[in-house]
Amino acid sequence: xxxxxxxxxxxxxxxxxxxxxxxxxxxxxxxxxxxxxxxxxxxxxxxxxxxxxxxxxxxxxxxxxxxxxxxxxxxxxxxxxxxxxxxxxxxxxxxxxxxxxxxxxxxxxxxxxxxxxxxxxxxxxxxxxxxxxxxxxxxxxxxxxxxxxxxxxxxxxxxxxxxxxxxxxxxxxxxxxxxxxxxxx
Amino acid sequence: xxxxxxxxxxxxxxxxxxxxxxxxxxxxxxxxxxxxxxxxxxxxxxxxxxxxxxxxxxxxxxxxxxxxxxxxxxxxxxxxxxxxxxxxxxxxxxxxxxxxxxxxxxxxxxxxxxxxxxxxxxxxxxxxxxxxxxxxxxxxxxxxxxxxxxxxxxxxxxxxxxxxxxxxxxxxxxxxxxxxxxxxxxxxxxxxxxxxxxxxxxxxxxxxxxxxxxxxxxxxxxxxxxxxxxxxxxxxxxxxxxxxxxxxxxxxxxxxxxxxxxxxxxxxxxxxxxxxxxxxxxxxxxxxxxxxxxxxxxxxxxxxxxxxxxxxxxxxxxxxxxxxxxxxxxxxxxxxxxxxxxxxxxxxxxxxxxxxxxxxxxxxxxxxxxxxxxxxxxxxxxxxxxxxxxxxxxxxxxxxxxxxxxxxxxxxxxxxxxxxxxxxxxxxxxxxxxxxxxxxxxxxxxxxxxxxxxxxxxxxxxxxxxxxxxxxxxxxxxxxxxxxxxxxxxxxxxxxxxxxxxxxxxxxxxxxxxxxxxxxxxxxxxxxxxxxxxxxxxxxxxxxxxxxxxxxxxxxxxxxxxxxxxxxxxxxxxxxxxx
Numbered sequence: 001x002x003x004x005x006x007x008x009x010x011x012x013x014x015x016x017x018x019x020x021x022x023x024x025x026x027x028x029x030x031x032x033x034x035x036x037x038x039x040x041x042x043x044x045x046x047x048x049x050x051x052x053x054x055x056x057x058x059x060x061x062x063x064x065x066x067x068x069x070x071x072x073x074x075x076x077x078x079x080x081x082x083x084x085x086x087x088x089x090x091x092x093x094x095x096x097x098x099x100x101x102x103x104x105x106x107x108x109x110x111x112x113x114x115x116x117x118x119x120x121x122x123x124x125x126x127x128x129x130x131x132x133x134x135x136x137x138x139x140x141x142x143x144x145x146x147x148x149x150x151x152x153x154x155x156x157x158x159x160x161x162x163x164x165x166x167x168x169x170x171x172x173x174x175x176x177x178x179x180x181x182x183x184x185x
Numbered sequence: 186x187x188x189x190x191x192x193x194x195x196x197x198x199x200x201x202x203x204x205x206x207x208x209x210x211x212x213x214x215x216x217x218x219x220x221x222x223x224x225x226x227x228x229x230x231x232x233x234x235x236x237x238x239x240x241x242x243x244x245x246x247x248x249x250x251x252x253x254x255x256x257x258x259x260x261x262x263x264x265x266x267x268x269x270x271x272x273x274x275x276x277x278x279x280x281x282x283x284x285x286x287x288x289x290x291x292x293x294x295x296x297x298x299x300x301x302x303x304x305x306x307x308x309x310x311x312x313x314x315x316x317x318x319x320x321x322x323x324x325x326x327x328x329x330x331x332x333x334x335x336x337x338x339x340x341x342x343x344x345x346x347x348x349x350x351x352x353x354x355x356x357x358x359x360x361x362x363x364x365x366x367x368x369x370x371x372x373x374x375x376x377x378x379x380x381x382x383x384x385x386x387x388x389x390x391x392x393x394x395x396x397x398x399x400x401x402x403x404x405x406x407x408x409x410x411x412x413x414x415x416x417x418x419x420x421x422x423x424x425x426x427x428x429x430x431x432x433x434x435x436x437x438x439x440x441x442x443x444x445x446x447x448x449x450x451x452x453x454x455x456x457x458x459x460x461x462x463x464x465x466x467x468x469x470x471x472x473x474x475x476x477x478x479x480x481x482x483x484x485x486x487x488x489x490x491x492x493x494x495x496x497x498x499x500x501x502x503x504x505x506x507x508x509x510x511x512x513x514x515x516x517x518x519x520x521x522x523x524x525x526x527x528x529x530x531x532x533x534x535x536x537x538x539x540x541x542x543x544x545x546x547x548x549x550x551x552x553x554x555x556x557x558x559x560x561x562x563x564x565x566x567x568x569x570x571x572x573x574x575x576x577x578x579x580x581x582x583x584x585x586x587x588x589x590x591x592x593x594x595x596x597x598x599x600x601x602x603x604x605x606x607x608x609x610x611x612x613x614x615x616x617x618x619x620x621x622x623x624x625x626x627x628x629x630x631x632x633x634x635x636x637x638x639x640x641x642x643x644x645x646x647x648x649x650x651x652x653x654x655x656x657x658x659x660x661x662x663x664x665x666x667x668x669x670x671x672x673x674x675x676x677x678x679x680x681x682x683x684x685x686x687x688x689x690x691x692x693x694x695x696x697x698x699x700x701x702x703x704x705x706x707x708x709x710x711x712x713x714x715x716x717x718x719x720x721x722x723x724x725x726x727x728x729x730x731x732x733x734x735x736x737x738x739x740x741x742x743x744x745x746x747x748x749x750x751x752x753x754x755x756x757x758x759x760x761x762x763x764x
Contacts (some may be wrong), residue, residue, distance in 0.1 A: 008676065008722035012362055012645050015542040015665055018631025021638055090620055145566020151623060 027153055030164035031095040032064040033082070037130040040143055041087045042150040043097070043122040048155045049086040049157045054079045056170065056177065064098070065177060066165040074173055078181050082159065085119050086160060090126065096164050114138040124127055186252075186275065187360055189224070194251035196224040197273075198347040201264040202322045202340045210505075211478035211486050213378055216264040217322055218333070219328075220340040224254070229344070231337045234326070237268060241682050247273040254347055256280045256298045258367060259491060262374035272374070273613060275369030276361075279350055283494045285366075286357050289641070289651035298346055305353040310342045329335040362647040366492070369675040370713060373491050373499075375682035380484030381507050381689040381697060382526070384519040385740060388479065393753065394761050399469060401757045406465045418466055420444065432456050446470075455605055467511050468750055476504035477514075483519075489691065495660075497675075498646040498669035499691055508692045510547075513747030513754070518697075518736075525705050525737040529712060530695030531673070531720065532730045533557055535592045535666045538673070541664055542645075542725035543628035549727065558585035565617040592666065594659030629662050636661040644668040645723050669723050670694055677719035686712055702737055709733055 030057075035041050044050075054072035056065040056079045072079045082098040089095070099116050102108045108116065114137030118129045126143040153160075170178060178184075189196050199221050206212035219232040221244065232244060247253065253273035255261045257280040265272050283292075283301045294300035302309045321332060328336065391398070399416060407413045412422040420442060427434050427442075434452065435443040446631035449463035478487045485507040495501035500520065503509035507518060520526045529535070536557050540548035551560035559577070562568045562584040568577045583604050590600040590611075601611035619626050636642050636652045643649045643665050648666055648671070674691055681688050686708065687699040696716070700708035713731050720729035735744045743751065 008365070008646070009725075010724065011365060011647075012722070014642060015645060015669075017628065017642065017665075018634035021631070021634055023631065023638070024636040091616060092620075100230055143566070146570075147566045148564075148621065 025153075027155060027160075027163050029093070030160055032098060032164050033095070034097060035087065035089070035095070035129065037128060039089050040128045041089045041095075041122055042126055043119050044086040044088075044152065045123045050100070051084040051157060051161060053082065053084060055082050055084075056080075056181075058177070063168060064165075066161070066169045068169075068171040071170050071173060071175070071178055075178065075181055084161070085120075086152075086153060086157060087122065090147075092151060092153075093162060094153060096131045096160070110136045110137070114140075186364060189252065189355070192250055192252040192275070194246040194248055195226070196252045196254060196351075197245045197349065198222045198224055199245075199261055199344040200253045200255065200334055200340050200342045200347070201261050202318075203260070203264055204323045204325060205480075208323065208325050208482060209481060211380075211480035211484070212482075213267050213480065213486070214260070214263050217326075217328075218337050219244075219264075220337065220344045222341075224342045224348060224351065229341065231272075231341065233333055233337065234514050241269065242269045243273070247271055249274045251275065252277055254279065254351060256301070256343065256347060256350075258370040259373040259377065259489070263377050264373050266374055266378045272371050275364050276370055277358075277363055278367050278370050279347065280355060281365050281366045281370065281492050282354060282358055285647075285649055286287065286354070288495055288497075288649060288652075290653065295708050298343060298350075301350055301354075302346055305350065307346075307349045307353060309346070310339075311485050314339070318598050336407060359647050365646055366675075370491065372675070372678040372682040372688070373489050376489060376678065376688050376690055377486055379687045379689050379699065380480065380482075380486040381518055382521050382524075382699070383477070383483050383485050383507065385479060385483045387519075388477070388517050390758060394758050397761050398754055398757050401761070402465055402468065402753070405753075405757075406461050410462050412462065416469065418469075430456075430458070432459070440628075451599075451602055455602060464750055468513065476506055477510070477517075478505045485690075491675075492648075494662065494671075495650055497644065497671040498667070498693070506690070511747065511750070512744040513750035515744045516741055516751040518742035520699065520736060520738045520740075520742075522738050523702055525700050525702055525735055526689070526696055526742055527698050527700060527709055527712070527736075528692070528734045528742070529698065529709075529716060529731050530692075531670075531716065532732050534670050534673070534694045534729060536588060537720070537727070537729040538646060538666045538669050538724065539592075539625055541724035542669065543622075543623035543625040545622050545628070548625050552729075555730075556581075558588055561588060561618070561621060565621045567617070583610075583614060587611075587618055590615065591618050592663070594663060632665055633658055634662050636664070642668070644672045645725075646672050648672065663718050673720050673723045673729070677716045680715040680719055681712055684711065684715060686715075705735070705737070709735070 035092050054067040054069070056067050056075065058065070067075065067079050067169045076097055081101045083101060084096045084098050087095050087097050097119055099119060102106065118127060118138055118140050121127055128146050129138040130141065131140045188194065199219065202213040202217045204217060210706050216237055217234050219237050220229065222229045230244060245251070251273065252275045254277045256278070258276050258278035262272055262276070265520040273500050279301065280296065284296055287296065287304070292304050293700065294303040299309045299315070318336060321336060321401045403413050403416065410426055412419055412426055414422070424442060435448055437443055445469055446463070449459065449466065453460040453463045477485055479485050487501055487505035490500045501509065507515065518526065533552065537552045540552045547564055551557040551564060554560040556574060559572060559574060559581045562577065563570055563572060564578050567584065568580050574581055583606070586600060586604045590603065597608050597611040597615055600615065604611065637656060640653065641649050641651050644663065644665070648668055650668070652661065674694060674696070677696060678688060678691060681696065681698065689697040689699055698712055713733065716731050717728045719725065
């Protein structure tokens with residue numbers, strides 16, 4: 001370097017593109033349901049990312065509704081008491097897995113039991129699940145590769161629930177879905 | 186030096202008129218006249234040929250407290266070197282700065298001096314007069330007294346243009362970095378002067394027999410295809426061949442066959458039997474041997490056209506530059522007696538730049554492993570720790586193709602074709618890249634956001650690109666790698682030429698240098714150390730390594746991709762000569 005020229009380092013500009021723009025990904029969709037058989041996923045390790053609630057499933061439309069306690073008691077066996085577990089796939093897409101709670105006798109059916117085991121397993125390793133009708137439960141496949149851990153979005157469980165059930169929270173018996181289920185118009 | 190008033194010894198606006206020595210392109214310049222104007226005092230000095238050739242130094246201050254201003258300064262610096270004058274310490278090239286100012290846009294009248302003047306609404310001389318004076322210079326001497334005055338007057342008009350342009354551009358200048366770019370223009374002149382040694386005897390031999398070689402090549406290779414008629418590649422015949430062989434060939438939207446060299450290249454990977462015809466087409470279409478400009482001393486010299494591309498890279502003429510045409514012609518490059526040529530290129534430069542500038546630690550770790558492709562496969566969990574290039578060759582190849590696909594902005598379909606695997610595998614590989622190098626991808630996304638929201642991107646030393654109209658997201662994302670790669674090579678050129686190393690030419694992310702056989706090792710070590718320093722200057726203390734390929738006299742340089750073609754041509758020459 002010649003004597004009078006400043007060292008290059010003093011002229012170096014940063015490449016921190018976007019830092020001042022504050023652009024961040026907005027979560028717009030959070031599916032609710034079991035992951036497909038080819039989707040590896042992890043579940044959150046924190047208890048605060050598990051939400052016990054009632055859900056109402058509309059099999060025809062594939063929609064899942066969050067239901068308040070008052071409405072749930074009116075709908076009786078049409079709703080399910082579940083725990084919603086926050087999960088995330090390898091592409092960083094979060095979703096919620098509902099696991100039905102044990103029945104009044106404290107026992108879960110085998111499908112639900114094996115799903116609960118899978119969700120527990122997914123707290124520490126990447127897994128995918130596949131229904132095994134012969135056994136009446138899910139087979140769990142663990143990724144053998146040493147994969148990096150999940151990167152959770154910078155939001156709370158409440159915010160995740162808000163996106164997942166946007167427009168699909170039932171808190172009143174007047175809700176059209178409830179009326180339909182109760183035989184009203 | 187942040188403003189003009191800092192240059193207490195003067196700000197000198199200069200312009201040379203010159204022609205190639207003996208009027209031969211490829212030779213160094215023969216300066217004809219020089220006009221210098223002191224911007225601050227307003228004094229103009231005119232120097233005719235004899236006057237400048239008799240001087241041992243420039244007739245104005247070139248020291249640290251002076252600034253030399255020119256338009257396309259490498260031409261002026263070429264004249265300095267020819268005259269044996271010490272180069273100015275500080276060079277401000279208004280061409281380079283105009284390119285920077287308008288990069289990514291299309292200035293209505295181009296990036297020449299007239300275009301820059303018109304851009305700022307300044308008066309210009311007639312282009313016709315400019316052409317006439319240029320012709321008069323190129324004609325060569327002797328020049329009559331009237332012609333001498335005419336040329337000096339014309340030379341002065343360019344200096345007057347600089348006098349108008351400098352204040353107009355001043356508010357747009359980032360002077361400290363502009364001087365850095367000016368410093369590169371001095372390095373360019375050193376490279377122009379050094380040039381690349383060519384085996385002119387072999388060049389002449391190939392040129393002499395070229396027509397017969399072409400016919401023999403077609404006869405030999407096309408025998409299995411039947412697509413040429415005379416020396417013309419017939420599309421219909423090619424379509425017939427493809428149908429006969431059952432090869433599905435990419436087509437244009439119009440339904441016509443896609444016949445670009447890139448398509449042939451891609452398809453040759455999938456169907457190796459089309460490779461020879463691709464080689465033949467490439468050899469025939471790119472063979473413009475006589476256009477390669479070689480000087481009386483047997484050295485290829487051409488305008489390196491610095492800062493001509495959007496990324497700031499050099500853009501020398503494809504036909505004049507020995508590295509422009511088909512790769513087999515690089516076999517013409519041959520070191521002089523007692524010398525070696527060394528081709529030094531940065532190892533996985535784009536990967537290293539992406540790693541360092543994005544701050545992705547995993548990517549940096551992969552680069553520093555020495556084999557980023559294998560490291561990526563290990564990090565992604567596709568191969569076990571301890572895997573080697575030998576134990577997991579196939580996997581490494583796929584992960585290498587994936588890394589390159591990301592760099593080129595390839596989609597899953599192109600990658601699948603490249604690795605000859607199902608699209609699902611290509612998709613999986615691309616997903617693994619995103620999952621493994623999350624920090625890099627977040628930075629890449631932010632780069633695109635920055636370009637679109639703020640309308641420009643920049644390199645670490647301030648080369649800028651403006652973004653408007655139709656946006657090509659792929660090239661925007663790639664700009665930091667390409668633009669900073671260009672910065673790195675420019676700084677390497679500065680470091681090497683200032684250290685007295687003879688740099689023949691820059692070749693994308695590589696340099697061809699010339700070292701005496703005696704002291705080769707020390708020279709190479711010094712050059713590679715300087716290249717590491719250059720990478721560190723750009724990447725903030727993250728160093729990139731380099732690979733060196735050495736060719737010593739009497740061997741010739743050879744690009745391995747062109748070896749087969751070179752050998753074929755050589756054997757054909759022998760055959761023709763024997764007939």
